Amino acid sequence: MIDAIVYVSYAGHTKRYAQMLSSKLGIPSYSLKESKKNISKKSDIIFLTWVRAGKLVKLKKVRSRYNIKAIGAVGMSNPSKVNTANLQNNNKINLTKEKFFYLPGGFNMDNLKGINLTLMLAMKRSLTKISESRKLSLEQRQMLDMLNTNKDNVKENNIREIYSWYMRESKKK
Numbered sequence: 001m002i003d004a005i006v007y008v009s010y011a012g013h014t015k016r017y018a019q020m021l022s023s024k025l026g027i028p029s030y031s032l033k034e035s036k037k038n039i040s041k042k043s044d045i046i047f048l049t050w051v052r053a054g055k056l057v058k059l060k061k062v063r064s065r066y067n068i069k070a071i072g073a074v075g076m077s078n079p080s081k082v083n084t085a086n087l088q089n090n091n092k093i094n095l096t097k098e099k100f101f102y103l104p105g106g107f108n109m110d111n112l113k114g115i116n117l118t119l120m121l122a123m124k125r126s127l128t129k130i131s132e133s134r135k136l137s138l139e140q141r142q143m144l145d146m147l148n149t150n151k152d153n154v155k156e157n158n159i160r161e162i163y164s165w166y167m168r169e170s171k172k173k
């Protein structure tokens with residue numbers, strides 16, 4: 001039913017989820033670049049990508065090339081209903097066609113360069129400044145904590161929901 005897992009990863013967290021899922025489901029995983037040589041257009045895929053400023057990186061491009069059955073969005077925010085709903089709205093996810101999962105990734109300032117590093121340093125400065133004059137919201141505190149401590153939240157346990165979804169779908173066919 002699913003031909004491959006296709007992923008886009010900048011600092012490696014999404015790639016690790018793709019590899020975990022690949023061995024658990026027995027489906028090959030390819031970076032977007034590799035996928036072009038290995039699977040045909042319109043293939044049914046699970047698409048894993050990272051969240052950048054609320055947007056799912058390369059979603060439009062991948063949607064136009066493949067038939068996305070499920071999306072795994074990897075970000076540094078803590079999983080919550082609000083975060084998931086925001087990502088679904090911001091990225092115009094059609095839930096009747098695309099199943100949506102949020103996977104907690106990680107963050108390490110040392111892995112960033114160029115514009116991505118500039119953006120995250122600016123965010124860290126801005127949140128630190130706000131925190132000096134007033135209390136941060138829970139999301140802001142979690143974000144600042146992540147920016148300060150280089151967390152890695154990639155765990156096998158986090159792919160449980162995608163795994164169960166895949167097993168249910170496979171039984172339908």
Ligand SMILES: Cc1cc2nc3c(=O)[nH]c(=O)nc-3n(C[C@H](O)[C@H](O)[C@H](O)COP(=O)(O)O)c2cc1C
Nearest residue numbers: 009010011012013014050053054075076077105106
């Ligand atoms: C420039 C930039 C913007 C980001 N914006 C968000 C965001 O809006 N929401 C979020 O949850 N994580 C955000 N992140 C965190 C990444 O999604 C997170 O580090 C993810 O694990 C990266 O995946 P990767 O290691 O596969 O590249 C951002 C990271 C960078 C570098």
